[in-house]
Amino acid sequence: MSIIQAQRQLSVYRSCSVRNVSTTSSKPERVYRHPRLKLVAACGAAGLSLAAYFFSLRESRSTSTRIELLPLSQFTPATLTSSENSGPNTKLLTLSIPQHLLPPPSSCDLDPIWSVYIKDDDIQVERPYTPLEGIDEHGRMSFWIKKYETGEVSRWLHSKHVGDTIEIRGQIKTWIWKDNTWDEIVLISGGTGITPFYQLLNNILNRTPSNSNSKTHFTLFHSSRIPSELPPPSMLRTLGHFAEKQPDRFKMHLFVDSKDMSTNISVPSQKLQVGIISKSAIMRSLGLDASNSWWQRLYKRISTSNSAQLDHKILFLVCGPDQMIAAIAGPYGRNRSQGEVGGILGELGYTSSQVRKL
Ligand SMILES: Cc1cc2nc3c(=O)[nH]c(=O)nc-3n(C[C@H](O)[C@H](O)[C@H](O)COP(=O)(O)OP(=O)(O)OC[C@H]3O[C@@H](n4cnc5c(N)ncnc54)[C@H](O)[C@@H]3O)c2cc1C
Known part of the structure; x- marks a missing residue:
């Protein structure tokens, strides 16, 4: 073999082979022996990565919107739109979140069981309460709330009037429902x-x-x-x-x-x-x-x-x-x-x- 032939073979080998030379790996390595194959493989890999990236982006978007109804890290102002006595020491209260602060409708469709924190603005303490029917497309949530005679937040909530602003945050999962897990x-x-x-x-x-x-x-x-x-x-x-x-x-x-x-x-x-x-x-x-x-x-x-x-x-x-x-x-x-x-x-x-x- 002439020197020129030998150099050509070497350059073809270098350009066509993608070989992992690690000696520690026991896995079989992929060797691409042809430039076109390499191109196809590279394009394929890039395509797969892009698809995986967009898929994960979509997934993470959909899970994050499903999980985060309202920010957990800050309070959202809601309006008390209804307050009815429902027994000796209980009330049915409806809170409405302004339309512009509502997340997309799909994120309102939350699996049970979840609650939100309601803040007593006078003394800056919060307690969790459970929206009876989740949240509707108008941002309404209804609660059945008992007043404890020495209770801070429940007494404060019972004293509120229709039209008052009440701050709430996030949703907290109390328990996760899974279809067909239990008979x-x-x-x-x-x-x-x-x-x-x-x-x-x-x-x-x-x-x-x-x-x-x-x-x-x-x-x-x-x-x-x-x-x-x-x-x-x-x-x-x-x-x-x-x-x-x-x-x-x-x-x-x-x-x-x-x-x-x-x-x-x-x-x-x-x-x-x-x-x-x-x-x-x-x-x-x-x-x-x-x-x-x-x-x-x-x-x-x-x-x-x-x-x-x-x-x-x-x-x-x-x-x-x-x-x-x-x-x-x-x-x-x-x-x-x-x-x-x-x-x-x-x-x-x-x-x-x-x-x-x-
Ligand atoms: C995930 C979750 C969801 C909840 N959902 C609702 C709901 O939808 N409706 C609702 O009315 N409450 C609900 N609660 C209870 C609520 O969060 C408060 O604990 C309750 O309103 C009392 O708070 P407070 O600040 O008025 O009383 P606090 O100031 O915390 O307590 C004052 C007094 O009340 C007594 N007390 C407090 N809580 C209870 C209780 N649960 N049972 C008996 N005595 C008590 C205490 O022993 C104390 O003597 C929920 C609690 C959790 C953890």
Whole structure:
């Protein structure tokens, strides 16, 4: 081979080969032996990177708009557009965000369960509250809010008038709904603890069949002290409608501690159970035999270990006053962590992956 031929071969080799000479890599390396191949590969790679870049840009845009309804880092002024008494110490309040501050409509379509912080402007403290039906296209959010006699923000909110400005920020995810993860979700609430569950049910059970492939069944146990403290008629009507129209998806059990002299026009007396949400009521609704002792139920569990019963994915969400949470699911742990599962659900053998204290 002449020197010129040898130089030509070397230059062709240099220009046509893209070889990773790293000796540490055990992976097979790609070798492009022809300039055209190299060009095609380079264009292909550039095209793929560009596509990946635009795809990730679109994804990150869509997730960021879905996640961020309002900025978390600053307060947005909203107007109190409605305030109605809904019981001895509760109000239904509607806050409206000005149209120009609203994010695009798609970002208002948020999966449950979420809340926003509302700020008491007098003393600059904030508390989270749960929009019952999320946010509509006009920027309206409605809340059912209980006033605590010594409560800072709830008392301040109850003193506000229609037309007043109230500052809110962000949305905070309380719990993440996932389609078809659970066969059964049991919701247990006391007082205004029903608000996150109302948001969840209103969102999921209002979806048209074409918009939802979820098969999860929901059972709500709700208790208030007396009939007049039950959720307002508008909420009970919606829940009653779901129970009537979708009995295979949703069942509701309403409890009051006592009937006293108060009434609630939206719930017929015979639909109210008097007493606390008991172990036997929960067991009955889950189809467990309350008359069996714990060892009989344990034996039944072991003997049916291969049956569909054990594959049944169940989740309990519990929300309400601390004493109620403790009685149903065991007390919160340190710094309001979940703590161990105790109370009725602990006695029934449910574990921390099946119980969530909101
Ligand atoms: C994610 C989330 C969503 C919430 N959504 C709603 C909602 O939609 N509607 C609503 O009314 N509340 C809701 N709350 C409760 C709300 O955030 C406040 O805790 C409540 O309004 C009391 O605040 P406050 O400033 O008035 O009382 P604070 O000044 O914080 O407390 C004053 C007194 O009230 C008592 N107290 C405070 N909170 C409770 C309570 N929950 N149960 C019993 N006693 C209490 C305290 O023990 C204390 O004695 C939600 C809480 C969370 C964490």
